[in-house]
Amino acid sequence: xxxxxxxxxxxxxxxxxxxxxxxxxxxxxxxxxxxxxxxxxxxxxxxxxxxxxxxxxxxxxxxxxxxxxxxxxxxxxxxxxxxxxxxxxxxxxxxxxxxxxxxxxxxxxxxxxxxxxxxxxxxxxxxxxxxxxxxxxxxxxxxxxxxxxxxxxxxxxxxxxxxxxxxxxxxxxxxxxxxxxxxxxxxxxxxxxxxxxxxxxxxxxxxxxxxxxxxxxxxxxxxxxxxxxxxxxxxxxxxxxxxxxxxxxxxxxxxxxxxxxxxxxxxxxxxxxxxxxxxxxxxxxxxxxxxxxxxxxxx
Numbered sequence: 001x002x003x004x005x006x007x008x009x010x011x012x013x014x015x016x017x018x019x020x021x022x023x024x025x026x027x028x029x030x031x032x033x034x035x036x037x038x039x040x041x042x043x044x045x046x047x048x049x050x051x052x053x054x055x056x057x058x059x060x061x062x063x064x065x066x067x068x069x070x071x072x073x074x075x076x077x078x079x080x081x082x083x084x085x086x087x088x089x090x091x092x093x094x095x096x097x098x099x100x101x102x103x104x105x106x107x108x109x110x111x112x113x114x115x116x117x118x119x120x121x122x123x124x125x126x127x128x129x130x131x132x133x134x135x136x137x138x139x140x141x142x143x144x145x146x147x148x149x150x151x152x153x154x155x156x157x158x159x160x161x162x163x164x165x166x167x168x169x170x171x172x173x174x175x176x177x178x179x180x181x182x183x184x185x186x187x188x189x190x191x192x193x194x195x196x197x198x199x200x201x202x203x204x205x206x207x208x209x210x211x212x213x214x215x216x217x218x219x220x221x222x223x224x225x226x227x228x229x230x231x232x233x234x235x236x237x238x239x240x241x242x243x244x245x246x247x248x249x250x251x252x253x254x255x256x257x258x259x260x261x262x263x264x265x266x267x268x269x270x271x272x273x274x275x276x277x278x279x280x281x282x283x284x285x286x287x288x289x290x291x292x293x294x295x296x297x298x299x
Contacts, residue, residue: 121231121242123295126206126260126267128213131184132176133191134203137165144171147198151175154194156187163262177205206232206258206265212283212296215276226279227271228286228294232258239266246270249289251282272299 135151135158138144144160151158151173160171175191178184184202191200218226230246233239239255246253246268253270270286273279276296283294 121233121268122208123230123293124209124211125232126258126265127209127229127232127295127297128207129204129258129298130177130179130207131181131202131204132174132178133184133188134201135173135175135191136199137163137170137172139165139168139170141171144173147173150195151191156191174203204258206260206267208260209295209297213298217298218276225272225274225299226276227269227273227297227299228279228283229267229269229297230286230292230294232260232265232267234263234265236266239268242268245290246286249286251286269297270294 135147138147148158148160156175157177158173158175160173163170163172175187176184178187181202181204188200188202191198213226231239231242233242236255243253243255251270253268256267256269258265258267270282271279273282279296283296286292286294
């Protein structure tokens, strides 16, 4: 069959089917039937209220204020004429500030407690060291006298001096004096060899000095040094306080213990120095800074 004829027959069949479906719907006088499940109900319209109604139109936005008559005019400025300065309104005169209250008086610092008064030391007291060989204390005078006599026969400068022992009168025997400890120690050893039963020891019994030791007081061949003694005190605490005063001023100082005329003294010395010239300079510096008199001594 011819394809064009086939298409025409198919189109005719479609048109006939459409006519069968829709033509009865347009020609039927009654409305389409409602499904069985659907129901209709009539709405009751309320009665018209009594009274007159007035219709008004209300603006949504507030009415803008009408511009003044001169609003449309453009302001102009005269540039040829200099503007007159406005008169400044005078500022109110500030109130006079109240007078400041006087600052509280600063309390005066508490005065430092005065340093304890220490007796002025004598620089030459117990300055010269004298060394002895001590050979014991004897309550029997005859024993002391026999020992002294025997030592003198051997060439030793021996002597006896009175003292007390356990509350009784006694005598102590010594040999010397010697200029330094080494010489006294040598004499003690020789006496020990000659009299082994006699106890012996080297002691120092210092004597007062009237002036600084001369340069020849320390022989060139003997070891030793020089120091400046500023005093010898009976109380160790006073001697330590004087030593600390020297140290606070920047000097090297020390305290040593010595026997002098049967009593114990504490000597305060600065140094040591290797030569006499340095010791003299040290003595002058102490006098200038601390106003303390000193005496150059041999160690």
